[in-house]
Amino acid sequence: MSDSAHADAPHSDPDAPQSDSAVTSSPAPALPPAETFAELGLPAEVLRTLAEAGVTVPFPIQAATLPHALAGRDVLGRGRTGSGKTLAFGLGLLTRTAGRRAEPKQPLALILVPTRELAQQVAEALSPYARALRLRLTTVVGGVSIGRQAAALRDGAEILVATPGRLHDLIGRKDCRLGRVRITVLDEADQMCDMGFLPQVTELMDQVRPDGQRMLFSATLDRDVDQLVKRYLHDPVVHSVDPAAGAVTGMEHHLLVVHGPDRYAVTTEIAARDGRVLLFLDTKHAVDQLTRHLRASGVPAAALHSGKAQPQRTRTLAQFKNGQVTALVATKVAARGLHVDDLDLVVNVDPATDPKDYLHRAGRTARAGRSGTVVTLVVSGQRRETSQVLADAGIAYTTTKVRSGEEQLSRITGAKAPSGVPLDGGPAAAKPKNHNASFRGLGTSKDPARGSGGKSRKGSEARKLAEARKAARVRRGG
Template identity: 80%
Template sequence: MKPDESAITHSRPAPSTATTAPPPAASFADLALPAEVLRTLTGRGVREPFPIQAATLPDALKGRDILGRGRTGSGKTLAFGLPLLTRTAGRRAEPKQPLALILVPTRELAQQVTDALTPYAEALRLRMAAVVGGTPIGRQISALREGAEVVVATPGRLHDLIERNACRLGRVRITVLDEADQMSDLGFLPQVTDLMDQVHPDGQRMLFSATLDDDVDQLVHRYLHDPVVHSVDPSAGTVTTMEHHVLVVHGPDRYAVTTEIAARDGRVLLFLDTRHAVDQLTRHLRASGVHAGALHSAKSQPQRTRTLAQFKSGQLTVLVATDVAARGLHVDDLDLVVNVDPPTDPKVYVHRAGRTARAGGSGRVVTLVLTGQRRETSRVMAEAGVEPTVTKVRSGEAQLSRITGAKTPSGAPLEAGSGVARPKNTNAPFRGLGTTKDPARGAGGKSRKAGEARKLAEARKAARMRRNG
């Protein structure tokens, strides 16, 4: 069960029995796509396939198993979505028995994939259903009972529906794992393998992600049959259209630097490690006059959906988020991503950075570090294939404004009378970064152990939420 060597470069050695993959398609018209799909593509202004689409569509349309890697924002959804819909067209699902399944790790990605594929599904008269946690399960049961040819699901919620006898996967002949590397981690893997074991054994399987590594191998070897490997851009290629900056900041000044960046003209996405830190920074920014919203796994799905919609429309200019926003979030013209907490894993850096410079655009990624974090951050970026520009900055300096567009916030609280007080000292250490309100304990907070315990508890709770969709 060795993968075929594609004409596109990839990181795996070519097996001795490799066959030659067809050349990439020059246009959608060169492919065996239905006329309804071609008309919809033209109507939506999609005229030429992106590299990952051009590489994978010929094989996927033939029903081959696919292992695909393409940079974030490269068009992977249509790369697997168009062949899935085309090969399902003309069939009708029986109640509770979908014909095609797309598994994704987050609710936001499920909604984004559903929105992206719905126009083409409608053109082919296919019914789609999104199955995710945090939303009324009764509506999803009804949608499956009425019949849906294509289901887009998070593993936890789909598992719940199967347990309730509201869904059966035995007739699923096309299965996609999007963000396959994340679906391979321990929080998802047991449910993912359980679901994959239930789909039709002779069906087509496609695994897609911006990063493919050894973590995915167990899924590849267990479920893909003679797959074609298409890798458009090596791992470093996911970040080469962006500017990368490391800003070295003084600890007590970190809060003020973050606030001034958030107050810039234009939208910005701020990443932090914990939900507590996200909520605390969001409250501070709004008290400082910055239109910020929080996104993390403890928010209800209506809250998450509303916050994302407000950020995409420009009603919110700042999205403060945990890594729940590192995948599946597409915002047009988002030109700045800031790692307030530096990532400790190169894959996390790649996916956070991938929220900007999407669809061939450009963007800027900024990582704030203390002096003691520089060595670890350098290692992470080197493994991600990034050579950042390193600059020492302080709040209020021209260098900070030049790189990020930072400016002084208005200071007028957005929630008058809400009990959110404006911070008295904007240069106080950021309370989400291992510090405490007790000044007697110094800048290190209650203790490093307390901070580590809180992060461990956050990680455990996040893993439970991932399992529950």
């Protein structure tokens, strides 16, 4: 089949060839936003699937961008996570690909995303509409068998959802070619750049059809994202329809000032609340440590970070979404792109040190018009720096001094005392005490002879055991 048979086409006739009409030579007037999906001229199969899902009125970013996406225009959309971007680009991409058939290893449409979790989320959101249009959709991400992904591409897939690293690997193995990709989407472009994917993204973009349609969606449009826009988008229709996290109606932001040694107790009580909570920490070790402590305290908690195998990460997210796990403890990298309906509380156990990082974390709640609360725990020495981060992010917040067990903490977060019944057997977790259990020193105790330092409980027990053995030898005359 010749390349001309794969050129961009208007959505009303997906099999008709089109040369360069997707790239206009002069600015075209903006199309009016759609009030309903029905008026967009979407295929009957798509409208039926939308109706079955109870979706009839488009979100603002969908209403603004879908008319242009369906017309083949390049689209540049700014909207925070949870604003409905997936259907904004996905319905146009699927509709304009319908009726075509991909050859082995040569997808016709590409959606690039920064994380495995977001790839899974996008695939789940679009799969019902792809099936309705008889389009094959496959996902390629790291952490799972590259052989199975290569086999899926050999069988043929019209739509490819991919993380840059794994797609780069598949192309290097000659298991995928992008020369027939007519529509390319960069979703969460700012996160891809922040995570160091810019070189791979540009390498991949250089391989898709130069006359194809490109859509870029991002929460922010600065620095490296601007570079991508200038290099790859041609006369894009620009829409910035969703407010930054600090201006979202229904999202509250709280800075909770805690006494350092009390932070673990405060965190535990928040995690034990009724309802789900997402807790962010900086390191994988800290995530695993807190998760073990919470489960030993009777809190259904699970850890999510890059050190977990992909099947385990997928299972953990499924358990969090269905309520088996109520406290998800995560690093910021692993949780990017995470979408959970009705998540109303995000806790920065370790404060964000960058405004964009804060906004990404905050974007996990108050999604799709719902309300939510974002809480950041700080000790007095972190207060000034964290306040500056929130100010730079444009966040209006309330500052409150709290202690574990106090009504103020419960009022803001729903915190309550954990059951104390271990979930995995073994002894119950020691109750953190305000005078000697520091946040990062769980499992240590003060030694007055060493000032404010600590000595390991394991070391203390080993010394006691050695002394007991020595005493026993003395009694035996040895």
